[in-house]
Amino acid sequence: MADAPYLIALALLELDGRRALPLAGKSRSTAAAAAADPAGEGGSLALELLLRIWQRSDEGPLRRAAGDASLLLVEMPMEVMSEQLPRLKNDWVQGGDTQRCLERLQSLASRAWRITVAGREPVRFDPWP
Numbered sequence: 001m002a003d004a005p006y007l008i009a010l011a012l013l014e015l016d017g018r019r020a021l022p023l024a025g026k027s028r029s030t031a032a033a034a035a036a037d038p039a040g041e042g043g044s045l046a047l048e049l050l051l052r053i054w055q056r057s058d059e060g061p062l063r064r065a066a067g068d069a070s071l072l073l074v075e076m077p078m079e080v081m082s083e084q085l086p087r088l089k090n091d092w093v094q095g096g097d098t099q100r101c102l103e104r105l106q107s108l109a110s111r112a113w114r115i116t117v118a119g120r121e122p123v124r125f126d127p128w129p
Contacts, residue, residue: 005076006076007075008081009071010072011049012102019065021093022049072114074105
């Protein structure tokens with residue numbers, strides 16, 4: 001089960017001038033991981049993450065830290081998530097280079113999507129990069 005896929009919604013942001021990288025995740029069945037569109041599970045995770053961010057917005061101004069790549073959905077093996085994602089998160093929060101963080105995240109993910117929404121359209125999951 002160590003290589004079971006894990007789906008993670010994450011945001012690279014600045015909250016009151018401090019970096020934060022909140023995330024929400026869940027393990028996936030092999031069948032769910034085989035689906036081309038992560039909309040069902042991804043939408044739930046994105047909503048959970050954004051509600052957490054919304055609750056923290058009382059702490060100060062909120063700003064995306066990586067432009068269009070600030071809100072992502074990534075899939076990676078559980079082992080990678082538990083061993084390498086915490087280091088990546090800590091490095092970036094402590095002042096690491098944003099582009100380097102995104103590149104490392106891409107290398108850890110088996111699949112990844114940008115989470116976007118426009119006008120009155122539904123939330124979209126666009127392959128990233």
